[in-house]
Amino acid sequence: MPSNERPPIVLLHGLGRTRWSLWPVAREATRRGRIVHNLGYPSRRARIEKLADDVGRRMCEIAGDGAVDVVTHSMGGIVLRAAAASGAVPPPIVHRVVMLAPPNHGSELADRLKDYRIYRFALGPAGQQIGTGEQSVPLRLPPPPFEVGIVAGRRSTNPFFARVLGDESDGKVTVASAQLEGMRELAVVDRGHTFIMWAPDVLAHVFAFLDTGRFATAG
Numbered sequence: 295m296p297s298n299e300r301p302p303i304v305l306l307h308g309l310g311r312t313r314w315s316l317w318p319v320a321r322e323a324t325r326r327g328r329i330v331h332n333l334g335y336p337s338r339r340a341r342i343e344k345l346a347d348d349v350g351r352r353m354c355e356i357a358g359d360g361a362v363d364v365v366t367h368s369m370g371g372i373v374l375r376a377a378a379a380s381g382a383v384p385p386p387i388v389h390r391v392v393m394l395a396p397p398n399h400g401s402e403l404a405d406r407l408k409d410y411r412i413y414r415f416a417l418g419p420a421g422q423q424i425g426t427g428e429q430s431v432p433l434r435l436p437p438p439p440f441e442v443g444i445v446a447g448r449r450s451t452n453p454f455f456a457r458v459l460g461d462e463s464d465g466k467v468t469v470a471s472a473q474l475e476g477m478r479e480l481a482v483v484d485r486g487h488t489f490i491m492w493a494p495d496v497l498a499h500v501f502a503f504l505d506t507g508r509f510a511t512a513g
Contacts, residue, residue, distance in 0.1 A: 301361045301389045302329040303504070304353055308368025308395075309337045309424065310417050318492050319365050319500060326501060331356050337369065338418035342431045343380070345373050345420065350382025357387040363504045364391045367491060368467070369424055371396030375435045385439040390507060392500045393444045395464050395487050399471040400426035400433050402459055437476040443503040445496055446472035447485040464490065481509045 303323050305316040313334035323330045333352060335345055356362055366374055371393035377383040397404075404425040407413040413421060423431045447464025462469045464487035473480060485493045495510070502510040 300328060300505075301363045302331055302356060303363045303365060304356060305330065305332040306349065306364065306366040306370030306374055307334070307337070308366075308370050309420055311337070311367070316365070316367060316491055318497065322497050322501065331362075335373070337373075337420055338416070341419045342369075342373060342376050342423050346376035346380060347382050349373055350377035350380070353377070353383055354387060361387050361389040363389050365394070365500055365504075366391065366396065367394045368396060368487065369420065371398065372424065372432050372435070375438050376431060378438050378440070379435050388438075388440040390441045390504050391438070391443070392503050393442060393472075393474075394490050394496065394500075395447055395467050395472060396444065396474075397424055397467045397471050398432055398444075398474045400424060400430045401467060401471065402426060403466055437474060441507060442474060442477045443479040443481070443499070443507075443509060444472055444474060444477050445481045445483060445490065445499055445509075447487055447490050448482055449484050449486045451486055478507060479503065479509050 305319055307313055307315045313332045316332055320330045320332045335349055353362060364374060401424050408422055408425055423429050446469045448462045448469055450463050450465035459468050466487040469482055481499050483495055490496055498510040
């Protein structure tokens with residue numbers, strides 16, 4: 295398919311980050327001739343449901359009568375799932391989605407930190423909703439009604455976080471938590487959570503999936 299016929303790409307950053315955190319993806323998309331909408335949203339100031347409504351409205355405006363591809367990082371994937379579940383993002387407007395390090399089954403790290411004042415101050419109400427307990431939004435959401443590929447990291451550089459998480463993880467999200475019922479593909483890479491979007495192998499996976507519905511193969 296010619297690049298000018300491909301859907302525009304919407305980028306959704308994670309909790310406590312800004313749209314600049316996904317600059318490597320935006321740069322690569324532009325290099326490939328794709329139209330990119332790198333959306334910032336106030337991830338620390340509102341509950342996930344409110345963020346999902348606002349993001350969903352903007353995505354509908356971008357899609358118009360067509361569709362969009364989406365790349366998310368961390369909680370950005372949960373915001374997208376919440377927008378789809380509430381109807382803020384109608385399924386036909388989403389073509390394909392790549393989620394980078396999403397806490398699809400909640401974050402055990404959020405469980406451990408949620409009662410600390412500095413955590414509540416730094417990450418706001420959404421930070422209280424991404425754990426695995428009664429307030430967990432990820433655990434309440436249905437599988438998304440569109441094609442999803444997930445890239446999960448397995449490199450942790452923080453010994454404390456690694457002990458808390460226990461299982462194979464990127465330092466903040468376990469490989470098991472990143473997975474999602476109905477996902478089309480899973481790629482596990484030797485990368486950490488914060489800068490997973492900078493890795494060349496991850497970028498290759500992202501654009502292979504958006505173009506073909508499959509991740510890149512080695513070699």
